[in-house]
Amino acid sequence: MTQPVTKVLVIGYVWPEPRSSAASGHVMQILETFLQQGWDITFSSPAGPGEHKADLSALGIREVSIELNNSSFDVFISELAPDIVLFDQFMMEEQFGWRVEKHCPEALRVLETSDLQSLRHARHQRLKDRLKANSDQDDFSELFAPALREEFELMADTDLAKREIAALYRCDLNLMISEVEIDLLVEQFGLPRQLLHWCPLMIDLPGAPPAAFTDRAHFVSIGNFRHAPNWDAVLWMKSIVWPLIRQQLPQAQLHIYGAYTPPKATALHNAAQGFHVMNWAEDALQVMSAARVCLAPLRFGAGIKGKLVDAMLCGTPSVTTPIGAEGMHAGQPWPGAVALSATELANQAVRLYQDETQWQASQLAANTLLGERYQRAVHGQALIEKLRDCQLNLPTLRANNFIGSMLRHHAHKSTQYMAQWIEAKNRNTSPT
Template identity: 45%
Template sequence: MWPEPNSSAAGGRMLQLISLFKDQGYSITFASPAQDSDFMVALAEYGVDKKSIALNCASFDVFVKELNPTVVLFDRFMMEEQFGWRVTDNCPKALRLLDTEDLHCLRLARQKAFKENRLFQTSDLMTEEVAKREIASILRCDLSLMISKFEMELLTTTFKIDKALLYYLPFLLEPITVSAFEQFPPFEERKEFVFIGNFLHEPNWNAVQYLKESIWPLIRKQLPQVALNIYGAYPSQKVLQLHQPKEGFLIKGRADKAQEVVSKARVVLAPLRFGAGVKGKLIEAMQCGTASVTTTIGSESMHGDLPWNGAVTDSPQVFADEAVQLYNDNKRWLEAQYNGLTIINQRYLKALFVEDFNKQILFLQANLQQHRITNFFGAMLQHHTLSSTKYMSRWIEAKNK
């Protein structure tokens, strides 16, 4: 997809990366085989050239060779699979970066374990089909941008990935100043609970089901007059069928202004039972001064040793009780709000990462040949990829003619 910052955290992440490179003086071209949508961002407003490209087509070779980029960033491993070998063929000196967003194999392995009603184990990753593709993509690239320190450790310990191929780059945010903090809607003006998340993302759909079946009835029993508003882009018919006004369970669909919706709510609920990466909905809650209740999966790698901006629990009853307490207790809610402010300002400020990231890029560009020699497994995969994926793509290209 083209970036849709109002639809998903991934869209916001991409704009943050664009801003990061623009600040360093780069000219940026964003190329995608995706169809245009009504919700995509206007890239021209960010000074970015937009280019539509085709899968399995030599036209990309002409395009990228003429462009001759110094840096190429792949948006998730699927794009590297499709276009990485063409970039290597036509622009061998270009630095190849991979933005993983989250570790897809981790999310899918956890999802599989959940559906099989068993605990996830790291050994599950070894049998996850996507892991083979994703790890190969990481190895073929010069550097992979990781949003989660937990996932970096998983890659280095479980898959033995060289740390030199990984770089921790979380969400890049502006600080929450005292004046901004004072402008947050106060506790008394906020009402109701909210869940927000793109329904194309399976963990979000599962979380809404969990809310409907197990958690919301427990909350509603204690707060019979309070509603839960469910927002999310691309809701399917099965999502819309959960709309139950008499139960205070309201499916609202896409939020035109997500931060406005979250800022008006008193508590964000995010009972995620599987997933990976850093959760944009919970970052957004902190940015809006809204308390949140989530699971250990939801809060994973997000707050370090800092206290959470609400509560973290995997028990449905405790989840409901914590949500009710935050909803009713002004003092507890203010403490949670302050915790969120602290997490943002200590862990996610763009200023904390800009200088070091630029140094890393410059270092790799100056030492690219040696860096690639050291990455033997990456070179080996490049060799085999150029002998298999390349010719499969050529075959499809010829077939399409």
């Protein structure tokens, strides 16, 4: 007997732009994994299309625009009757979770987190506090290696953490990109480990050998300028890190690429200093493959970093901080260098740029790391198996998650009434 095709509804905070952000790239990897199973996929979002939106329809994925606080979604999801609903970012679970539960109670509810936003925001605040308290712009080692308990204490009283972690509890399964974040949630926040599934960036190993040391030039940095950690890294490079590199390599150039380049970023461009703000890269892998060293001096952030996986794919050694490398190499040698200060970042970057032997060793480390931790075939299969297991055992899974049931009861009622009030208000104030 032919098995019915699994129907998946994805509710996205934005439409995917895989060439603009790693988060969108991860969503596309998940969608491609579903397509390989022959699943029927509908992607919906209340957002407008961005400048670099992926053409999902060309892949056979149905695209549907939806509205916030509008009962038209109830009709839409009732007619679609999905087997799995994937919320892309916890805000979408807040907005639509109660409607999904009401109209498709048997659908498996999955949250794709990309990173823990509450962790990223808490770390950003810690950086701001550090900059106010200490004018030293070189050594940030105290920010880079906190114990999980310190991270918990930093997050626990924030509204964002309470909202985000409540959404994790309300879902049947949560896709986590970082093992560090899984440990934080389980060991400090007390989430059941069975609610969390490790799903890192999923890539196919490169077939052709990467460009050689002598065929490359310049430093490169890539990142969406709308993402606060990337913008902070650009500012730190401009003011501190890059001048230290130029002291040792007076002719060096840094090429910075990023989607949605704001005027404040363009204003930093200075060819005389070798600091080139290049706007958006049409092909990030091509740009990365031409560079000799990738710079990613991140002072805060969460999740794992797509730009650093891209660097590995291109055989480009990277120089980053413990924040950049977090959750990415599990104790394996880093394919480049990890540094705690601007001085060390600059020294390591210069060393890799000049030392072909060390550069080649870093390139080999990248190949090893990709093969051990990021293969699409491995993680794609594990994701499908986990989803099927959750579907088969859904009643037991939900019975064992009383906290999630309790949170859905209270939070969804309040969200439902607020949404209905907003819809009624909009109806009464709309022109006739």
